Amino acid sequence: MQVLSIENLTKRFGGLTAVDNVSMHVDSGKIVGLIGPNGSGKTTLFNCVTSYYEVDEGKIKLSDKDITGQRMEVVCEKGVYRTFQFPRLFPELSILKNVLLATKHKHEGLIDVLFRAFSADLVNRAKELIEFVELTRLTNKPAGNLSGGQKKLLELACALMKEPQIVLLDEPAGGVNPTLINVLKARILEMNKEGMTFFVIEHNMEVIMSIAERIYVLDHGALIAEGTSEEIQVNEEVLEAYFGK
Amino acid sequence: MVNKLKRLAGQKMNSLLCVLLLVVLLLLPLIVRGTYYRHILIFTLMYIVLAQAWNLIGGYVGQIALGNAVFFALGAYTSTLLVMRGNVTPWVGMWVGGFVAAAVALALGSLFLKLKGHYFAMATIAVGEIMRLWFSNWKFVGGAQGFSLPLKRSSWYYMQWQSKIPYYYIILIIAVLTTLLVRTLDKAKYGSYAKAVNQDEISARSRGVNAFRLKQISFCLCAFITALVGTFYAQYILYISPQSMLLLQTSILVAIIPIVGGVGTVWGPVLGAIFIFPLTEFLRAQLGGQAVGLNYIFFGLAVIFVVMVEPLGLYALLQKMKEIITRVGRSHASPEH
Numbered sequence: 305m306q307v308l309s310i311e312n313l314t315k316r317f318g319g320l321t322a323v324d325n326v327s328m329h330v331d332s333g334k335i336v337g338l339i340g341p342n343g344s345g346k347t348t349l350f351n352c353v354t355s356y357y358e359v360d361e362g363k364i365k366l367s368d369k370d371i372t373g374q375r376m377e378v379v380c381e382k383g384v385y386r387t388f389q390f391p392r393l394f395p396e397l398s399i400l401k402n403v404l405l406a407t408k409h410k411h412e413g414l415i416d417v418l419f420r421a422f423s424a425d426l427v428n429r430a431k432e433l434i435e436f437v438e439l440t441r442l443t444n445k446p447a448g449n450l451s452g453g454q455k456k457l458l459e460l461a462c463a464l465m466k467e468p469q470i471v472l473l474d475e476p477a478g479g480v481n482p483t484l485i486n487v488l489k490a491r492i493l494e495m496n497k498e499g500m501t502f503f504v505i506e507h508n509m510e511v512i513m514s515i516a517e518r519i520y521v522l523d524h525g526a527l528i529a530e531g532t533s534e535e536i537q538v539n540e541e542v543l544e545a546y547f548g549k
Numbered sequence: 550m551v552n553k554l555k556r557l558a559g560q561k562m563n564s565l566l567c568v569l570l571l572v573v574l575l576l577l578p579l580i581v582r583g584t585y586y587r588h589i590l591i592f593t594l595m596y597i598v599l600a601q602a603w604n605l606i607g608g609y610v611g612q613i614a615l616g617n618a619v620f621f622a623l624g625a626y627t628s629t630l631l632v633m634r635g636n637v638t639p640w641v642g643m644w645v646g647g648f649v650a651a652a653v654a655l656a657l658g659s660l661f662l663k664l665k666g667h668y669f670a671m672a673t674i675a676v677g678e679i680m681r682l683w684f685s686n687w688k689f690v691g692g693a694q695g696f697s698l699p700l701k702r703s704s705w706y707y708m709q710w711q712s713k714i715p716y717y718y719i720i721l722i723i724a725v726l727t728t729l730l731v732r733t734l735d736k737a738k739y740g741s742y743a744k745a746v747n748q749d750e751i752s753a754r755s756r757g758v759n760a761f762r763l764k765q766i767s768f769c770l771c772a773f774i775t776a777l778v779g780t781f782y783a784q785y786i787l788y789i790s791p792q793s794m795l796l797l798q799t800s801i802l803v804a805i806i807p808i809v810g811g812v813g814t815v816w817g818p819v820l821g822a823i824f825i826f827p828l829t830e831f832l833r834a835q836l837g838g839q840a841v842g843l844n845y846i847f848f849g850l851a852v853i854f855v856v857m858v859e860p861l862g863l864y865a866l867l868q869k870m871k872e873i874i875t876r877v878g879r880s881h882a883s884p885e886h
Contacts, residue, residue, distance in 0.1 A: 356751070377758060386755055393749075394744065397748070405745050416738070418739050420737055462756065
């Protein structure tokens with residue numbers, strides 16, 4: 305079953321076509337990779353899916369329901385959770401609060417938001433997730449104190465808190481030391497085993513080739529290849545995009 | 550366990566301090582006897598409420614509103630018109646004014662809350678100026694001359710007294726309730742969501758937080774509370790006009806108070822008002838007669854000085870002092886010493 309399907313998506317910035325008539329899909333319970341040289345349109349594609357950018361042409365469907373052009377928070381509540389290339393956490397809020405903020409907001413009433421604190425169940429769940437990403441001793445510290453790698457781990461915990469249908473990870477291993485990369489990889493695979501679907505942009509080939517079952521390759525906004533990691537590694541067009549003729 | 554006990558002891562200490570503060574505030578008008586000083590007390594409390602209201606939109610969700618005088622005036626005009634034209638008690642008019650202001654905030658918010666930073670500030674300034682010109686030329690609201698409220702001697706129905714003491718206690722109750730409300734909001738989900746929207750709106754929205762709704766709620770609450778004080782002001786001064794109610798200075802002052810005290814905190818507006826309002830009065834009394842605007846220059850310098858010493862405001866300064874005292878106390882209690 306397709307969780308996310310992108311149909312003929314086009315995004316232009318003036319005369320520049322950043323994403324050019326791209327179609328792809330992500331099946332439920334899978335880890336799908338998205339690679340390509342710098343400026344190939346990977347993050348722009350994520351930005352279109354999450355409504356950070358308005359789509360010029362094409363459709364985005366979540367479990368067969370059209371979510372194109374819906375507000376960012378609505379897309380998130382429907383089940384698309386994303387992380388950013390440079391983690392966008394709330395530096396002055398504690399790690400616990402950062403995770404709690406990713407709770408489901410769909411059924412929160414006005415009174416609930418204004419006068420009720422996060423329930424003990426939610427707080428316990430958030431603490432479990434913080435433990436899962438090995439940040440327990442920092443639970444009440446401001447997120448601004450974390451290192452780059454720890455921030456990426458915290459974003460994973462936030463994604464789990466939301467329990468979305470799909471998680472879009474934008475360069476989870478970018479700027480992270482090798483030890484933490486291993487922790488990150490292990491956690492992603494563990495979450496995937498429990499049924500979580502991932503769509504991952506990654507420049508670290510070792511990481512993406514080892515976790516993704518299928519990979520899409522973008523170059524200059526266009527889809528140039530798709531296949532398993534083995535197929536992608538020997539694809540001439542992909543090699544040309546990365547290394548030139 | 551030790552940390553838990555420490556936290557409990559800290560909470561008890563804070564509660565004790567709050568009770569003490571409340572007792573002092575209750576006894577204050579009996580100690581402070583001069584009419585002028587009582588007036589300063591009343592206005593300080595009034596600015597605590599106005600600053601708390603601004604703090605919700607400017608401090609928590611980070612939309613710098615510079616047109617709160619609009620809501621202040623709406624509260625005052627609504628209750629005054631109701632009492633003058635319909636003999637409706639200001640106790641009811643106060644709430645009607647609050648709802649009128651909240652409705653106007655909802656409408657203005659739908660238009661302007663998508664603007665950020667100085668664009669939103671400029672839009673709110675423009676609304677204030679438009680309303681001042683409009684009210685100055687609108688006979689139904691008394692035009693530029695405004696209204697003098699009919700004198701009723703001492704009357705609970707008309708919320709008028711010859712003594713300042715009832716006014717003091719009324720505004721004290723409003724100030725305490727408003728501070729309690731802000732404290733409750735701060736501890737509730739609202740506090741976390743609002744701070745998140747303030748720090749990074751895109752990130753908050755990408756976590757599913759409806760930032761626009763949160764801003765609208767904050768703006769409406771801010772307008773409602775500001776309008777309540779507007780009614781109180783009208784009943785206390787017994788004269789309202791566009792020139793006294795719709796001043797840009799008022800809008801700026803209610804923003805400066807929490808900025809100096811500590812934005813996005815419960816106690817920042819309280820500390821800010823206690824520091825700022827008596828200071829403006831003192832400078833006006835000492836320097837106002839010597840040269841035009843001299844008191845404003847000194848006021849500006851004092852505000853710049855405080856903000857330079859501690860950009861996060863007086864509340865952060867107090868917290869730092871508290872930490873130093875605790876550290877010194879701990880080092881004295883340790884066996885090495």
